[in-house]
Amino acid sequence: MLTDTIIQDTRWQQAGLETLADTAAIATLAHLGLNPAHFEIAVLACDDARIATLNADFRGKPNPTNVLSWPEEDLSADSDGDRPHAPDPGTPDDPQPLGDIAIAFDTCTREAHDQGKPFVDHVTHLVVHGVLHLLGYDHIRDKDATLMEAHERVILGKLGLSDPYE
Structure with missing residues (x-):
């Protein structure tokens, strides 16, 4: 598996986070x-x-917040709207760590309910969002946000999920 999921809140096991995180x-x-x-x-x-x-x-x-991420290295773009730097890959036997993501069950549940979205769809979006952060994408600067959100839309669309920004 690409992701190594550490379950501190057992409600995540019932939600199938390990599979959701790996798929996203x-x-x-x-x-x-x-x-x-x-x-x-x-x-x-x-x-x-x-x-x-x-x-x-x-x-x-x-x-509390929904998701946090800690990249292994700073891959962020030098200029607003540019694609971040690519990470150096490892190998299947020695994969390169991209970083860590934390995700909160309570906030995710509340947000999905408030936004009228299926919980699984919202969590999948947040994991995609967190992984993009690990890869140097951000949404602080306007053009960076546009680039990141465009990738989120396409990735989620490929997974058969609705546009989270509509």
Whole structure:
């Protein structure tokens, strides 16, 4: 598997996060022309309390959020709207770590409900979003956001999911 999922909140097991995360990560890398067998990603499946602590520790924001990501290296583009730098691949026997993602069950559940989306679709989108962050994509600058959202739309469309930005 491309993803190594650490389940801290057992509700994620019932939701099938390990399969969702792997499917979303594989689709994201394949869309970008990267061989998923050459990379690995750690996914922490947690609750709002844990992600709030992580958000406070790493971003200075002591509140829960849906997903956080920590890239192994900074691959971000030099100019707004440019494609990020490509990661150096590993091998199937020694995959290159892309970084870590944490995802909060409570916030994901609440957002999916509030947005009238299936939980599985919302979580898949958030994992795609997190993987893109690991690969240097961001949404702070306008052109970067446009590029990232375009990739999200295409990846999710290939997975048979609706446009999350409509």
